[in-house]
Amino acid sequence: MHTQxxxxxxxxxxxxxxxxxxxxxxxATAYGAEPNTQACAVDLGLPxxxxxxxxxxxxxxxxxxxxxxAEIAPxxxxxxxxxxxxxxxxxxxxxxYELPIVGKGHLDIEVDGxxxxxxxxxxxxxxxxxxxxHEDFHGLSGIDLNRAGTPLLEIVSDPDLxxxxxxxxxxxxxxxxxxxxxxxxGNMQEGSFRCDANVSVRPKGQAEYGTRxxxxxxxxxxxxxxxxxxEIERHIDVLESGGKIVQETRLYDANKDETRSMRSKEEANDxxxxxxxxxxxxxxTEELKQQILATLPELPEAKKxxxxxxxxxxxxxxxxxxxxxxLADYYENLVKLSGCEAKLCGNWxxxxxxxxxxKAGLEISQCPVQSERLAGLLKRIADNTISGKIGKQVFDxxxxxxxxxxEIIEQEGLVQITDTAxxxxxxxxxxxxxxxxxxxxxxxxxxxxxxFVGQAMKQTQxxxxxxxxxxxxxxxxxx
Amino acid sequence: xxLTATDVKKIAYLARLGIAEQDIEHYAQDLSGILDLMTxxxxxxxxxxxxxxxxxxxxxxxxxxxxxxxxxxxxFQLIAPQTEAGLYLVPKVxx
Numbered sequence: 001m002h003t004q005x006x007x008x009x010x011x012x013x014x015x016x017x018x019x020x021x022x023x024x025x026x027x028a029t030a031y032g033a034e035p036n037t038q039a040c041a042v043d044l045g046l047p048x049x050x051x052x053x054x055x056x057x058x059x060x061x062x063x064x065x066x067x068x069x070a071e072i073a074p075x076x077x078x079x080x081x082x083x084x085x086x087x088x089x090x091x092x093x094x095x096x097y098e099l100p101i102v103g104k105g106h107l108d109i110e111v112d113g114x115x116x117x118x119x120x121x122x123x124x125x126x127x128x129x130x131x132x133x134h135e136d137f138h139g140l141s142g143i144d145l146n147r148a149g150t151p152l153l154e155i156v157s158d159p160d161l162x163x164x165x166x167x168x169x170x171x172x173x174x175x176x177x178x179x180x181x182x183x184x185x186g187n188m189q190e191g192s193f194r195c196d197a198n199v200s201v202r203p204k205g206q207a208e209y210g211t212r213x214x215x216x217x218x219x220x221x222x223x224x225x226x227x228x229x230x231e232i233e234r235h236i237d238v239l240e241s242g243g244k245i246v247q248e249t250r251l252y253d254a255n256k257d258e259t260r261s262m263r264s265k266e267e268a269n270d271x272x273x274x275x276x277x278x279x280x281x282x283x284x285t286e287e288l289k290q291q292i293l294a295t296l297p298e299l300p301e302a303k304k305x306x307x308x309x310x311x312x313x314x315x316x317x318x319x320x321x322x323x324x325x326x327l328a329d330y331y332e333n334l335v336k337l338s339g340c341e342a343k344l345c346g347n348w349x350x351x352x353x354x355x356x357x358x359k360a361g362l363e364i365s366q367c368p369v370q371s372e373r374l375a376g377l378l379k380r381i382a383d384n385t386i387s388g389k390i391g392k393q394v395f396d397x398x399x400x401x402x403x404x405x406x407e408i409i410e411q412e413g414l415v416q417i418t419d420t421a422x423x424x425x426x427x428x429x430x431x432x433x434x435x436x437x438x439x440x441x442x443x444x445x446x447x448x449x450x451x452f453v454g455q456a457m458k459q460t461q462x463x464x465x466x467x468x469x470x471x472x473x474x475x476x477x478x479x
Numbered sequence: 480x481x482l483t484a485t486d487v488k489k490i491a492y493l494a495r496l497g498i499a500e501q502d503i504e505h506y507a508q509d510l511s512g513i514l515d516l517m518t519x520x521x522x523x524x525x526x527x528x529x530x531x532x533x534x535x536x537x538x539x540x541x542x543x544x545x546x547x548x549x550x551x552x553x554x555f556q557l558i559a560p561q562t563e564a565g566l567y568l569v570p571k572v573x574x
Contacts, residue, residue, distance in 0.1 A: 020544050020546055021546045021547070021548075025548060026546055026547030026548045028548070034552075034565055035564065036552045036555070036556070036565050037550040037552050037565070038550070039552070040551065044555060053539050053541050054541070055541035055542060055543060056543075058541060077533075082494075086567075086572055099532070132572065134571065137563055137568055140561070140571055141568070141569050141571045141572055142566030142567070142568055143567040145567070270493055272493065275532040280535060280538055280539040281533060281538055281539060283538040283539070
């Protein structure tokens with residue numbers, strides 16, 4: 001008999017906070033600068049320097065805590081995590097250990113239509129390390145310390161996740177949230193949002209956890225899912241063949257779709273944390289908490305519910321439209337500016353607009369068709385100046401130019417022909433030219449009707465009002 | 480509590496300190512003495528006393544989020560043993 005296995009997963013997510021300067025120094029955090037041009041004496045760990053905490057990093061951490069309904073520590077403490085690596089010049093990372101700034105909170109995810117509450121154990125502030133480049137520098141490693149000292153909020157989940165799918169849903173939810181809160185740009189290519197996963201497997205029904213393995217630095221949603229699934233499979237294989245899982249850190253190799261051992265955790269884990277004597281306890285007053293609470297934006301879940309209710313959208317459309325704050329704002333602007341039916345706007349945004357953005361690999365913030373211009377197009381569809389089909393042509397032109405919809409419709413002569421006499425004349429000519437098809441239709445071959453519609457649309461370059469064409473054709477053919 | 484020679488070697492390794500073999504016994508005694516003092520302090524009744532994380536009874540001052548540092552790479556790299564293409568070069572480390 002096959003044992004039923006259950007996976008237990010917890011995620012540690014490092015979000016880079018979107019501050020201008022570093023967490024403990026006045027050096028810039030901008031991405032992509034020349035190596036070491038944004039690494040000051042504090043970031044380099046030169047003797048005699050002292051860290052001074054960035055108030056914006058504190059505000060952002062508290063903002064996050066309040067958004068997940070977490071306890072905010074009235075006093076939190078920075079600690080030194082000691083280890084030696086060349087991209088960490090001080091020999092310790094300033095982090096938080098026993099008293100993190102954000103305590104227990106939670107986040108609700110949805111998987112296969114089921115809602116599930118995932119606990120957040122804690123979130124703490126810490127500094128990022130620099131980058132090591134192992135390309136050939138004559139057998140040496142190159143160190144770039146621009147990233148050293150960049151503020152991170154490490155968000156640790158409870159081991160509440162039971163599948164790779166749940167883990168991805170949680171990660172996406174968190175990604176959406178930090179961008180809504182504008183505390184992190186969420187750019188995964190640039191490493192602003194990174195994930196480590198703790199994975200273990202146990203027989204279903206067993207209360208104790210199995211031995212866990214940490215998978216490091218999995219930097220896309222796709223890889224998180226693959227890496228976790230791969231690791232679960234590996235655990236089950238080992239356990240079913242009578243083996244034992246070793247507690248260790250593993251790296252996911254996307255090219256081979258496998259994880260491999262990085263280092264044994266027991267030795268590396270001896271970080272000898274202690275309170276950093278260079279930093280005093282951080283106090284978050286009730287007053288500051290209230291101030292930050294008052295500035296919290298409408299959160300994704302609330303916005304989704306409101307969109308469904310206010311605009312009469314189905315759950316999926318509402319979820320898509322509220323997947324980022326920018327997209328939600330775009331949509332609401334479009335509804336307001338076009339004065340069109342909310343559903344029509346929703347279909348255009350979720351269909352043509354997102355399709356075009358995806359194809360071009362662009363974010364909504366980089367969209368070449370601003371909501372004003374799309375509103376101009378939707379107005380003309382709503383007032384029957386053009387058909388929905390011609391609308392798609394106009395949209396392509398909007399995308400590739402800076403003209404307004406009205407200018408494009410005018411220039412291209414796309415105004416819909418609603419003049420019944422004009423359409424009748426065209427249809428008369430088609431009927432006269434195709435006596436064979438007319439006979440077939442009258443003999444009961446209904447399919448031929450489509451042929452006539454096609455001809456009419458072709459001869460009017462799609463500009464004839466389709467409803468009119470249908471009506472006139474039916475009338476004339478049945479004579 | 481008393482530390483063994485193995486403990487001392489491990490602590491020295493974690494801190495990347497080079498210690499001479501003949502000094503190990505001496506370190507073990509000294510460090511054990513410190514730990515004994517801790518044990519003695521641990522016997523005090525500290526119920527209701529808030530743990531102290533810093534000897535100064537003050538709270539952290541915060542700094543406005545402004546970029547105040549300019550690029551000093553040229554100066555900093557004057558004291559570096561080896562640099563190339565703006566990078567600090569170090570003996571190769573691969574995990």
